[in-house]
Amino acid sequence: MSPLPSVETADGVADVVDDIDVVCLGESMVTFVPSRPGRLADVPSFARGIGGAESNVACGLARAGHRARWISRVGTDGFGEHLVREIAATGVDTAYVQRDPHRPTGIYFRTAGERAVGSETVDGSGGADGKGAAEPSEPPEPLAEVVYYRAGSAAAAMSPALIPRERAWSGRVLHLTGITPALSADCRTLMRELTARAPGRPLVSFDLNYRVSLWQREEDAERGPAVLLGLARGCDLVFVGEDEAEAVWGVSGPAAIRAALPEPAVLVVKQGGAGATAYARRPDGTDDVTFEPAPRVDVVAPVGAGDAFAAGFLSGTLRGLPVAERLRHGHLMAAAALTVPGDLGTPPSREHADQLVALDATRWGTLRFGPGWTELPTPAEKWAETAAVEVSDL
Numbered sequence: 290m291s292p293l294p295s296v297e298t299a300d301g302v303a304d305v306v307d308d309i310d311v312v313c314l315g316e317s318m319v320t321f322v323p324s325r326p327g328r329l330a331d332v333p334s335f336a337r338g339i340g341g342a343e344s345n346v347a348c349g350l351a352r353a354g355h356r357a358r359w360i361s362r363v364g365t366d367g368f369g370e371h372l373v374r375e376i377a378a379t380g381v382d383t384a385y386v387q388r389d390p391h392r393p394t395g396i397y398f399r400t401a402g403e404r405a406v407g408s409e410t411v412d413g414s415g416g417a418d419g420k421g422a423a424e425p426s427e428p429p430e431p432l433a434e435v436v437y438y439r440a441g442s443a444a445a446a447m448s449p450a451l452i453p454r455e456r457a458w459s460g461r462v463l464h465l466t467g468i469t470p471a472l473s474a475d476c477r478t479l480m481r482e483l484t485a486r487a488p489g490r491p492l493v494s495f496d497l498n499y500r501v502s503l504w505q506r507e508e509d510a511e512r513g514p515a516v517l518l519g520l521a522r523g524c525d526l527v528f529v530g531e532d533e534a535e536a537v538w539g540v541s542g543p544a545a546i547r548a549a550l551p552e553p554a555v556l557v558v559k560q561g562g563a564g565a566t567a568y569a570r571r572p573d574g575t576d577d578v579t580f581e582p583a584p585r586v587d588v589v590a591p592v593g594a595g596d597a598f599a600a601g602f603l604s605g606t607l608r609g610l611p612v613a614e615r616l617r618h619g620h621l622m623a624a625a626a627l628t629v630p631g632d633l634g635t636p637p638s639r640e641h642a643d644q645l646v647a648l649d650a651t652r653w654g655t656l657r658f659g660p661g662w663t664e665l666p667t668p669a670e671k672w673a674e675t676a677a678v679e680v681s682d683l
Contacts, residue, residue, distance in 0.1 A: 309460035310355040316444030317341025318395035319368040342466045349600030351380035358382040362443040369394040395439030448475035464494040471503035484523040495524035499533040527553040581616035584656035593632035598623040617646040624658040637663040
């Protein structure tokens with residue numbers, strides 16, 4: 290895609306658009322996590338972080354060496370300043386983030402076990418976001434409390450008038466999620482425009498990211514499933530959690546989900562700790578079906594793992610890797626997120642990830658990841674260290 294000419298942002302600052310691999314569009318918020326376990330009513334203090342499905346993907350891609358851009362709106366408040374600064378620090382381009390002097394930046398408070406579809410426990414299956422399983426003997430973790438303060442936020446005002454399509458289409462890939470259309474009617478209109486097939490549209494990626502709390506109003510609960518289905522059908526690459534599909538559409542199992550979503554060229558069904566199945570459309574209209582199991586993970590917190598999986602799969606897509614390798618890269622990025630307490634884990638180096646992805650099925654099946662695993666030496670580094678010791682002992 291050729292670079293776009295310079296344009297004026299909402300803040301009146303000229304931007305020069307460079308070569309971008311992926312544009313991620315959606316709301317990010319400042320998140321507050323209790324300093325110790327317990328109910329929100331009982332904990333004395335909170336640690337500040339950042340959270341947002343789309344910006345999580347952008348950060349993961351930037352850390353993996355890709356050129357990523359995040360487009361959104363924040364308030365002209367300290368929280369908005371913190372968000373933009375932290376996301377930009379990972380290497381993400383934030384030139385098109387708009388500041389709104391009349392609307393605030395969204396914030397939310399959560400404890401450690403948040404799940405996308407509002408189940409009663411985190412049972413070790415990884416849920417819609419988790420990609421690895423805890424040990425079966427471990428007791429189930431209580432469902433987290435999550436309290437949002439995002440109504441009327443700056444991001445909820447996103448619309449076609451404020452977010453020009455040429456900006457959103459300024460990369461090789463546009464990544465969206467099902468969170469954005471739940472924020473407002475203007476956001477739904479924007480999503481429909483960005484997913485409409487028209488000349489110049491990049492590959493459009495869509496992660497369902499069903500959040501039941503965002504569709505709680507009666508009118509939203511009734512139209513939400515149809516809105517999400519229509520958007521997913523208009524995209525080229527779609528990520529759906531198996532439990533999400535059952536919760537929002539009453540569809541169970543990868544084959545049934547594919548039958549409900551025949552349009553996307555690639556459909557990835559995330560199956561919790563079991564793994565993920567990808568359906569890739571052949572020229573004759575049939576599908577190549579690929580399943581890759583997830584490695585075992587000692588889970589610290591499940592939040593953000595689904596976003597990391599999408600980042601890993603998109604990274605493999607940008608590199609032109611086979612579908613099976615894209616799935617494995619998704620699993621590895623998810624494992625990095627699962628083994629840290631926040632939304633963003635440090636991904637393994639590309640060399641390290643490629644070596645793990647190249648393992649045969651038997652060795653892949655023996656992998657188990659715990660906290661800090663991405664900082665350990667790669668197999669090649671371990672060999673080099675051993676060889677140096679052997680040579681020095683001669």
